Amino acid sequence: MYRRRDTRRDLLIAEITAELRRYGVDAQHVGHAFAGQHGLNVTDLQALIAVMDAELTGAPITPGRLGEHLGISSGSVTALIDRLERAGHIRRDRDPTDRRRVLLRYADRGAALAMDFFRPLGERTDRVMSGFRDDELEVVYRFITAMGASLREHRDMVRAARPESPRRRTD
Structure with a gap:
């Protein structure tokens, strides 16, 4: 049922929600453009983002964790890694402790391609952020972190509720 939005807060929440939705769609378009230019599919792109995010946190991802993150089988993750490695996007390294x-x-090649493609966006992002004070950025960070956690919780709930495909069934 339609709820009338007449308070300033209600209007602001509706606008923020709409902007987040548009941002998500626009970010997908940019990601798909990068993928298209480099012969990648959606899963390839998601894998590259997972590898990059893991490296940024200082905890590189294993093939098993990547498969879990993407929700794909070990055979599929092996084929994915082989394809991305052949294309020069990722590399396999032995863990020095194990x-x-x-x-x-x-x-290096994959990082250079991503840097060339995304550098203009990074520059735009830097210009936008320079217009905010540190205390404002702290609020934005707190907000976007909480929104991301909320979205991931929902994603995980949806994944858990979806019926298994006949190929994945174990009974």
Whole structure:
């Protein structure tokens, strides 16, 4: 049922929600443009983002964790990694503390391609952020972090509720 929005807060929440939705769609378009220019599919792009995010946190991702993150089988993740490695986007490194473990890292060629493509967006982002005071950025950070956590919770709930495909069924 339609709820009338007549307070300033209600209007602001509606506008923020609409902007977040538009931002998400626009970010997907940019990601798909990068993927299209480099012969990547959506799963490839998601894998590259997961590898990059893991490296940024200082905890490179393993193939098993990548498969869990993407919700794909070990065979599919192996094919994915092989494809991304052949294309020069990622590399496999042995874990220096446990040589049995493989860590996935962004390859120099893949990092250079991403840097060239996303540099103009980074510059635009820097210009936007320079218009905000530190205390404002702290509020934005708190907001976007909470919104991201909320979205991931919902994503996980939806994943858990979806019926298994016949190929994944174990009974």
